[in-house]
Amino acid sequence: MATALQQSAPSEAIITTNSSSENNNVTITGKIYTRVRLATKSDLSHIYQLFYQIHEYHNYTHLYKATESSLANLLFKENPLPLFYGPSVLLLEVSPTPFNEPTNEGFKPVLTTFDLKFPVVEGQVEEFRSKYDDKSDAYIAGYAFFYANYSCFYDKPGFYFESLYFRESYRKLGMGSLLFGTVASIAANNGFVSVEGIVAVWNKKSYDFYINMGVEIFDEFRYGKLHGENLQKYADKKEKNDQGSC
16 A cells, blocks of 8 residues: 555657537546545535446445535534544546645645556546646546544554545556555554455455455454344334333
8 A cells, every 4th residue: 555656658648629519528648646635615516426436336326325514514514523534535636747746734735657558538628627726737547535433452443435436438547546545545644543444345456456455354343233224113112111110
C-alpha cells in the first residue's frame, strides 16, 4: 500500500473533441493527467450519480434510497467530525491537460500522470465536468468512500473502506491502485491502524486487486447484516415495552 507518487510520460496528450447536438465527447490519447482530492459540497450531484452507478453495476438500484439532500446531510454537516473521522469521499478527476499544483487545504490533492495504451473517451462531458475550480477540462472518473471505524481489538480507529468505483471509460488504467493507495496512505500517515472492508469473492478481478494491494482476507468470518423488517422488529418491541411500563 505505497503512497502514489507523481509519474511522468514522454509523450504529450492528444485531444480530440467531437461535438454535436447528440454527441459531446472528448477523446484522450498519449497520456492523461489525474488529481485525487477530497470531495466538497459542490460535488454532490456527481457523488449522487456515482453512488447510483455502483448500485446499477451490482443490480441493486431498487435499494438506492439516497437523495442529494440526504447525501449533503451525511457528507457535509455544518459541524463535521475531525478530518477523515466522518464519512469521507475522495474523487479522482482526469484531464487531457496538467492540473495546477495543489495548495495545502487539510488534504493536499495528489497529482499523477498515466501513459495511455489505448484512447480514453469521455462520453459524458457535461454530466461529469468537475465543479471544483475553474479548470473546464477536468472530469470526475471515480471515487473512494470510507470512514473511521472502531474495534475492541485496537486502541485506535481504523478505516472502513465502503466502496471504490470507476466509470467504465476509466477502468483497467491503474487508477484503482492510485485511489486505494491514497486512502491507505492517509490511514498510515494519520495514526489509523487498518483499512478494512468487504471483498466480493465472486468478483475475481476485484478480489485479486485487493490481494495485490496487500489486503489480508479472513476466510473464517462471514459478513452479517441486520436490516429492513428484521431490524424494525426491535423498534416495535421497544415501543411495546414502553407502552407496557406505563
